[in-house]
Amino acid sequence: MSRQPSPKNVPAPENDPDDAVRQVFRAAGLRVTPQRLALLHLLREASGFLSAEQLYTLTQKSGERLSLATVYRALALFKQLGLVEGRVVGEQDREEFRYRFHSEQYTLTCKRCGAVVTVSSEIVEEFRRELHARLGVTVLSAHTCFVGYCARCLDEMAAQDETGDAQ
Numbered sequence: 368m369s370r371q372p373s374p375k376n377v378p379a380p381e382n383d384p385d386d387a388v389r390q391v392f393r394a395a396g397l398r399v400t401p402q403r404l405a406l407l408h409l410l411r412e413a414s415g416f417l418s419a420e421q422l423y424t425l426t427q428k429s430g431e432r433l434s435l436a437t438v439y440r441a442l443a444l445f446k447q448l449g450l451v452e453g454r455v456v457g458e459q460d461r462e463e464f465r466y467r468f469h470s471e472q473y474t475l476t477c478k479r480c481g482a483v484v485t486v487s488s489e490i491v492e493e494f495r496r497e498l499h500a501r502l503g504v505t506v507l508s509a510h511t512c513f514v515g516y517c518a519r520c521l522d523e524m525a526a527q528d529e530t531g532d533a534q
Contacts, residue, residue, distance in 0.1 A: 384411060391448050405431045406441050407466065410451060416463035475513035479520040486513055 385399075388407055392399045409425050410417065417425070423438045442464050445451040451464045473486040495506040516524070 402433055410466040416465045418463050473511055475515050477517040482517045484517050
């Protein structure tokens with residue numbers, strides 16, 4: 368049985384996004400076929416969500432010869448591997464997909480000094496899992512704005528409180 372990486376384990380692409388894709392497939396014990404790469408390239412170049420049928424049409428226009436069934440199977444695999452995210456639209460529950468940007472970054476902006484502190488994406492992934500466990504919902508994307516105090520400002524404010532309490 369192959370090990371399926373969770374989306375939090377999907378590496379961020381450095382220079383070549385295909386390298387990150389190859390790593391995900393290797394970790395799952397799967398081959399990266401030219402057809403799979405072609406589909407991922409089309410999804411990466413798309414400006415939004417695409418249905419399997421739209422993706423199939425794009426493959427035909429680009430000269431790729433894939434069946435619609437192959438597109439559906441590949442999309443299901445990509446979703447399982449965390450390479451794409453899906454959303455259900457319309458009354459017929461049609462699913463659309465888009466390439467998942469693995470370089471999601473979250474930050475906290477300090478109210479006091481304006482410093483921007485990187486927040487680990489693992490924390491946000493844990494929050495997504497917690498939402499699923501408690502509410503039965505699935506978060507497809509997160510647009511999170513953290514505002515608070517950085518560690519330095521917290522230390523300075525604590526020192527000021529101690530100095531103020533001592534007087």
